[in-house]
Amino acid sequence: MYKSNTQAWKQIYAKEGLRGVFFGWTPTFVGYSLQGAGKYGFYETFKYLYGEKIAPGAPKQVVFLAASASAEFLADIALCPLEAIKVRMQTTIPPYAHTLREGWSKVIAEEGVAGLYKGLYPLWARQIPYTMVKFATFEETVSQIYKYLGKPKESYNGLQQTGVSFLGGYTAGVWCAIVSHPAGTSLFLLFRSQVANIT
Secondary structure (H helix, E strand, O other), rough: OOOOOOHHHHHHHHHHHHHHHOHHHHHHHHHHHHHHHHHHHHHHHHHHHHHHHOOOOOOHHHHHHHHHHHHHHHHHHHHHHHHHHHHHHHHHHOHHHHHHHHHHHHHHHOOOOOHHHHOOHHHHHHHHHHHHHHHHHHHHHHHHHHHHHHHOHHHHHHHHHHHHHHHHHHHHHHHHHHHHHHHHHHHHHHHHHHHHHOO
16 A cells, blocks of 8 residues: 555556556546536526526525535436446556446446446435535635625626635535545445456
8 A cells, every 4th residue: 555645656657657647537537527517517507497496585505505416416427437437447456447448348248337327326425415515615605705805796806706716615625525535435445346346
């Protein structure tokens, strides 16, 4: 086992070069691109649907929580197959697959399409609370900052508004890490045990 990230990167780089450090980047890139597009796109859609159409009198925090949970539920359906392949690629020696295409084909051949979604429930257990905390905390933090500053958002220039957004995002990120870590650990262990059963 490695004692730190730095030690791991140095040893992997020494043995495998830059390619080793970035091994598994394709399913990560594709998966999180799809998930991010779904998460943010669906969030705005559900926020409007719940807050304006279905329950216009509902408290904003309830709307933020419901919209973010709904958005993440759908976004993870796109992410899960790619996350499953990435974890299998990165946690086996020799690697389960060397490319996204090879990993996808192997999982389908050995387990069918269901094999790509074995980790969906643990993924939801990690990502839905994470996303609910992310959006609700961000929205509330930004609102509270402007309330504290005493002027409406529109009275600040673009750089100042960006600073408020960064602070809100940082605060949300801290809470997201606290909420999602236990489920993230169980997700990793699930995928690792599945790979061990296959190999």
